Structures are given as structure tokens and as C-alpha cells.
Amino acid sequence: MRLMVTGGAGFIGSNFIRYWLEKYSEDYLLNYDLLTYAGNTESLIDVQEKYDLHYQLIQGDINDLNKVMEVCNKFNPDLIVNFAAESHNSYAVVNPSIFFKTNVMGTQSLLEAVRKMNINHFHHISTCEVYGDLPLDSDDSFTEQSPYCPRTPYNASKASSDMLVRAYHLTYGIKTTISNCANNYGPYQFPEKLIPLFVTNLLENKEIPLYQSSSHQREWIHVNDHCRAIDLIINKGKSGETYNVGTGVEKSVEQISDIILERLNCPPSYKKYVQDRPGHDRRYLLDSSKIRSELEWKPEISFQDGMEETIDWYVQNQWWWKKVKHKSLVTELNWNSSG
Numbered sequence: 337m338r339l340m341v342t343g344g345a346g347f348i349g350s351n352f353i354r355y356w357l358e359k360y361s362e363d364y365l366l367n368y369d370l371l372t373y374a375g376n377t378e379s380l381i382d383v384q385e386k387y388d389l390h391y392q393l394i395q396g397d398i399n400d401l402n403k404v405m406e407v408c409n410k411f412n413p414d415l416i417v418n419f420a421a422e423s424h425n426s427y428a429v430v431n432p433s434i435f436f437k438t439n440v441m442g443t444q445s446l447l448e449a450v451r452k453m454n455i456n457h458f459h460h461i462s463t464c465e466v467y468g469d470l471p472l473d474s475d476d477s478f479t480e481q482s483p484y485c486p487r488t489p490y491n492a493s494k495a496s497s498d499m500l501v502r503a504y505h506l507t508y509g510i511k512t513t514i515s516n517c518a519n520n521y522g523p524y525q526f527p528e529k530l531i532p533l534f535v536t537n538l539l540e541n542k543e544i545p546l547y548q549s550s551s552h553q554r555e556w557i558h559v560n561d562h563c564r565a566i567d568l569i570i571n572k573g574k575s576g577e578t579y580n581v582g583t584g585v586e587k588s589v590e591q592i593s594d595i596i597l598e599r600l601n602c603p604p605s606y607k608k609y610v611q612d613r614p615g616h617d618r619r620y621l622l623d624s625s626k627i628r629s630e631l632e633w634k635p636e637i638s639f640q641d642g643m644e645e646t647i648d649w650y651v652q653n654q655w656w657w658k659k660v661k662h663k664s665l666v667t668e669l670n671w672n673s674s675g
């Protein structure tokens with residue numbers, strides 16, 4: 337198979353490329369990535385060395401339809417997997433426009449390329465956050481039929497992109513699939529996101545910022561379990577369908593901080609409570625029974641093992657995050673001045 341991955345220099349994309357080439361080493365994979373502050377070619381040094389002839393990176397913007405089509409013309413992909421996005425909820429509060437440009441119009445540009453060039457299949461990576469949030473004490477979870485109810489600019493941009501994918505499927509008959517996944521954790525995540533931010537701050541002997549609503553829950557999945565789900569959807573999923581991908585493992589930010597503090601032998605005094613981000617969602621939980629029953633997916637990495645391995649990875653790979661942490665575009669301290 338000839339696979340074009342967009343946004344493959346980011347967190348999930350780079351893990352997916354490594355996963356894919358390890359499993360399907362005969363395939364050819366092209367990584368098309370703008371290399372924004374969140375894109376890092378150093379996340380794929382090992383892949384570049386090991387799969388030299390089967391892997392290539394091209395720097396480019398998904399909004400640049402001419403360039404996307406030129407690249408597709410040369411590479412001739414069977415499939416595009418779209419990870420490319422602005423992905424940081426907090427940054428979306430201060431600079432929403434770039435989220436709509438990349439996540440919505442960028443996705444539309446890719447769909448245009450797929451339509452014009454008759455590319456066989458478009459898989460779109462989306463998030464649980466499109467469904468809105470749940471009360472902390474509810475027994476509900478979101479199914480693929482739940483209405484979209486995004487509450488933040490990032491969530492709204494992702495929800496809009498999902499709608500575009502569906503519209504292109506229905507209008508033009510393009511083969512599309514969508515996965516809506518829970519919060520990922522694992523190696524190579526930019527240290528603006530919760531787990532790497534906390535671990536790297538502690539390694540730098542800095543406080544860790546918890547929102548005052550630190551009991552807010554997230555559902556957590558190891559990035560490799562997400563990659564296996566995408567693999568199954570690509571190979572066995574039905575065209576036009578959406579699949580929720582979650583573990584059912586919910587942890588509050590407070591619990592996550594305690595796990596990290598304990599693993600790094602740091603006292604609770606490192607916690608600093610800061611003002612909540614505007615629109616901070618309370619809780620998301622996915623009903624993943626569809627992918628479990630139809631595609632026989634289930635998570636394989638326990639939360640405890642995955643967290644320990646992840647924390648240790650940031651301890652052992654300081655060369656990776658120390659070079660990029662300063663590129664963070666937002667601090668979580670004072671939302672009143674976010675303008």
C-alpha cells in the first residue's frame with residue numbers, strides 16, 4: 337500500500353508512522369507535514385534511518401491544494417490518513433483563527449485532492465471532544481449517534497471537519513472513515529499537553545499548573561492502542577462510518593498529577609492551582625462498543641503500565657523535549673489577559 341500521512345511529525349502521527357512501517361514494512365509512506373511548532377522531525381529519526389527507501393517527509397501545508405495535488409500526483413497514494421491539525425485547546429482560546437484555517441479548510445483541501453485525483457480512501461483522525469461534555473456524576477457516554485455539541489474553538493473546528501468528511505462521502509461517493517478518539521498519552525507528545533507538561537516541569541524543578549476544577553475527568557488511551565484502532569478501521573472499517581475509540585479508563589487531572597508526582601518522587605507542594613481555561617470541559621467518555629464488536633478492537637496497554645512507561649520515556653529522552661519545550665505558544669496561568 338502507498339500511504340500518505342498528513343501531520344506525521346506530530347505526536348500521534350509519528351507514533352502511527354513507526355507503528356505502520358514496523359508492521360507493514362513493504363508499504364511506502366509519505367509524511368506531509370507543515371512542521372509547525374508542534375511538528376518535530378526528530379520524532380522520526382529512527383524511522384528515517386530504518387526505512388530509508390520506504391519513508392519520506394515532504395514539508396507542506398494541507399491548505400495548499402496545488403502542492404497537495406502535486407505531491408499526490410508524484411506519490412500516487414492509495415490512502416490519505418489525516419492527522420494534520422492545530423491540536424492544543426488552550427492555544428485555540430487565544431488564536432482561534434488558525435484552528436479553523438487548518439482543521440476545517442485544510443481538511444476540505446485534502447478532500448478536494450481526494451475527489452479530483454480519485455484517491456481510494458480518506459481516513460480522518462478526530463476527537464471525543466466533538467460531542468461536548470458530560471456532567472461529572474452522569475452514567476452517560478457518547479456513542480457515534482450522539483449529537484455534536486462542541487464547546488471550544490478547537491472542538492468546533494474538529495466537529496466541522498468531521499461534517500466535511502461526511503458531506504464529501506455522501507455527495508461525491510468518496511470512501512471515507514473517521515475515528516473519534518479519547519485523550520492519548522505516550523512518547524513524543526509536545527510538552528504543552530498535560531502529561532508531558534507535568535513530567536517535564538517536575539524534571540526542571542518547576543511547579544505543575546492544575547486548573548481549579550482539577551476533578552474534571554478525561555478518558556485516557558495509550559497512543560499505540562489508538563494506532564492499532566486506526567489500522568483496523570483502515571483495513572476493515574466500512575466506508576462512510578465513524579468509530580469511537582476509547583478505553584473506559586477515566587482519570588481526573590488531580591489523579592494524573594498524583595501518579596506523576598509519585599513516580600518522580602516529588603511532594604504535592606509542586607501543584608499550583610490556576611484559573612480554569614474558558615470553556616474547560618468537565619468530562620468526556622466514549623461508548624466504544626461499535627469498534628469492539630465490529631472490528632474486534634480492544635485496548636491492550638493497561639493505564640498503569642502505559643503511564644509508567646510514558647513517564648520514564650520523558651525522563652530518559654530529555655534530549656527530545658528540551659529542544660522544543662520553549663516553542664510552546666501559551667501558558668496556562670492568566671486567562672484574563674488572553675485577549
Ligand SMILES: NC(=O)c1ccc[n+]([C@@H]2O[C@H](COP(=O)([O-])OP(=O)(O)OC[C@H]3O[C@@H](n4cnc5c(N)ncnc54)[C@H](O)[C@@H]3O)[C@@H](O)[C@H]2O)c1
Nearest residue numbers: 343345346347348370371372374375397398420421423520
Ligand atoms: N492528542 C490527543 O489526545 C488527540 C485525541 C484525539 C484526536 N486527536 C487528533 O489527532 C490528530 C493529531 O493530534 P496530535 O496530538 O498528534 O497533534 P500534534 O499537534 O502533536 O501534531 C499535529 C501535526 O500537524 C502538523 N500540522 C499542523 N498544521 C498543518 C498544516 N496546515 N499542514 C500540514 N501539517 C500541519 C504539525 O506540524 C504537527 O506535526 C489531530 O487531528 C487531533 O485533533 C488528538
